[in-house]
Amino acid sequence: MTSEFAVELRDVVKRFITPEGNEMAAVDHVTMQIKNGEFFSMLGSSGCGKTTSLRMVAGFEWPTEGEVYIEGKAMGHTPPFQRKVNTVFQSYALFQHMTVFQNLAFGLEMEGAKEAEIKKRVGRALEMVQLTGMDRRKPKQLSGGQQQRVALARALVKTPDVLLLDEPLGALDLKLRKEMQLELKALQQQLGITFIYVTHDQEEALTMSDRIAVMSKGKIQQLGTPVEVYERPSNKFVADFIGESNFLEGKIKSISGNEASVFVPGLNAEVTGTPISEGLVKGEEVTICIRPEKIHIADREAVQQNMFRASVTNTVYIGVDTKVFVDAHGVKLKVWEQNRISRLDPKSFYTVGQEVWLMLMPENTLVLKKD
Amino acid sequence: MLQRLRENKSAQGTLLALPTTVWLFVLLIIPLILTLIVSFGRRSPDGDVIYTFTFDNYIRLFGYSTDCPEGQAACFDPLYVNILGRSLSLAFNTTVLVISLAYPLAYFIARAHPKKRNLYLFMVLIPLWTNFVIRVYAWMMLLRKEGAINIILGWVMNALNIPFTPLEMLYTPGAVLVGMVYEFLPFMILPIYTSLEKIETSLYEAAADLGANSIKTFLRVTLPLSMPGVVAGTILVFIPVMGTFIVSDILGGRQVILVGNLIQRQFLDARDPTFGSAASLILMIMTLIVTYFYTRKFGFGEEIVVA
């Protein structure tokens, strides 16, 4: 390996002309470094620039500004067929007029591989995705899941340094998707090649990735491990996009190292939390973020810090959890309470209008810069 | 070089479109410009074109004449204006008749069992694939005084004991109308069928569910949704009818003269290409105006492609 990074995007900008004639930056000054052997995900809703970034790595698009490096080499306007990366397409893009075998052999033929070698490698690839014996079928004769595997095998048979996957599981049903997630992850670990994975499904990204780049409006919002991204979202967008969050608006009363005291007018109280954003100062307007499952709920008061009274407005039972919606002095909050006890007795639920106490742990109460 | 072309998408497009564009420019645009130039010219005694700039041909076409009775210097001669009017009204009548024949058949095919649709469509196409000229000839044989239609009418009248003299049908405006309708009928059936076939069954079900009976469903759902097909078909029928000269030539004899006949005779018999060019341009402008207003009102149907 010539470089520490399998793929690197340096200050990449991609502008398009919209049909209305306006210029639009689909990717706006994006820098990221993807390590060798890493399972890297780009996560965001449609139009966030994740697919465009991936397509620039594949070579289907060229950056307007900045540079894409693969194995340390600047790609410039290198066409896709001269890059040692391969793509699994969202639509699979299996050649309908070729058999499964011909689909897999296509890439090897382009390398000028001998017939015997092609046969051997295609056979191995089909075995890897458990499709042995399907080689003479046409793509249309396969199920969605099988087509997905063929698309994967077709890219992997080329033994690329980096495999690019553009929402590869999007067309599968939920159960199959979950199975494939684990399979893909196992395959990646077994082969040890770099995967760059584009998805809009946060759970998928959290399940599979070593690191995730959360993107929005062409920019990277946060880049980190799944735990970092979930536990320490760097801004309100990430906190809102990944998982669910309660947001409270307030003003910093005092700040020292890893503790900040914030006055929240809605609660008419001070809340102690952990400062996340850099350079927060006293008197600054901030947003407090806390995950619903991290709020403790109790039916009586305990003498503790960060404890607030609220009244229950609704409860929803969803099996694993019970969702409790509360109103604290006019501020609406949601609390997920795990169903550790049996809920068969209707009395085990909080009733609407019941008075409860909420406790926020300072380490889970994140103080973020206001957007 | 290759690298440069690879990066220049615009140059790739230009190169790909170039042969067609050049071909159409030379054999379509230039001829139209030439026609325009010639139409302002004058005919030389031996039938050549003298390039000048005169509106004489247009003035003549719109009725100005110096060949007047009783010593008048100039007068209105409606000959050519009548020809233009006749062509327009024939094209209009043909289109209306073709729609009223094509629509029920297209509807029949579109609502036939999917397995039978192809056969029915195929049956529409077979007459279309026999040659245009042959089709006119077939009608000539049918419409003749001794032709099949008169023979069958004769049998019927005979059986009913009504005295019958064979009808003179050939070489009448009616014969030309029938011929035109026959020639262009398939061009209306195909686009209407395409737009009808696209309508999903669930729409009919929704209409029924909302309380529409079959007539109301047809008027409020089917008909509006099939309009693109009717529009496309109209364009495919109206324009060629305006310019065709064989149908009127063979089925109309010398009785029914249309713009097409006028132009053809100016070029091949009268040898006055300047007057023929002027007539041709007027014909083109007439069809463009009608198409323009028609499509502006109803939109340009994509269905035009299928036919």
Add this chain to the structure above:
Amino acid sequence: MNPFRRSPFVIAAAILVYTFLYAPIIGLILYSFNASRANVTFEGFIPSFSERVVMEGSLVKSAPCGPFHWYCDLAKNDDVAEAAGNTLTIAFTATIIATTIGTMAALALQRYNFKMKPFSQLALYIPIVIPEIVMGIGILTLFSQFFGWINETLNLSGDARLSLGMATVTMSHIAFMVPFVTLVVQARLQGFDKSYEEAAMDLGANEWTTFRRVTFPMIVPGIMSGALLAFTLSLDDFVITFFTNGPGSTTLPIYVYGLLRRIITPQVNALSTVWIMIVFTAVLLLQILQSRDSKQHS
């Protein structure tokens, strides 16, 4: 509600229209067996075979081919053979060229943006929205003026003089066929997912290989139907050919038209019948091939 239910009115109308479509053709075929040379009324079939043609007035009493006399007569007609040869030569040549350049144009219009695009698009719509005769006399004027100028300038004489003929007819046919090819291929390209090509390139195929191995095989049905349409347009064309043909380039429609203005023997009907049969068989074969092809793919 049964979506395939149709009212008796619609069925009756359909039968009527089909009758209208087929009556002339059936009549045409019937008269090709007419014993009457004058071919005005149907005088029955030619009753018997004989070594030589026996006539009685204008009625054929017996002939070597019996009822098929007019078909045998047709087979001996060199003019028909020549016209048929011309028609096919023109149709094949024009179809090949029009399909090639028309497909290229369709790719350009569907995939690329370029300065000339609006102009190309406009030029492609012209033959559809103007009557054929306008195009025909325009092309005639172009060729006659251009040829006249060349002949005079170069002082050509005799056979060297440029004149209307096979070349001018073929070129003109291409001009009116190209837009139809382009429209049909473009319609097919609209549904073509670009990721197939990206996948090919991703797997290491360059632009040309991608086109040859992926794009072309996938749009071949569209190109074929464009070519078929172009071919039938060329076979059927009368107006453009009428104005651009010259000595030695008479096509079948022009030949038939010429006959219609003179004496019409049942030979014309025989010719028409043969034509209809050939077209019918060809289209039937194509349909069978196509349906077999689509069955294989599904």
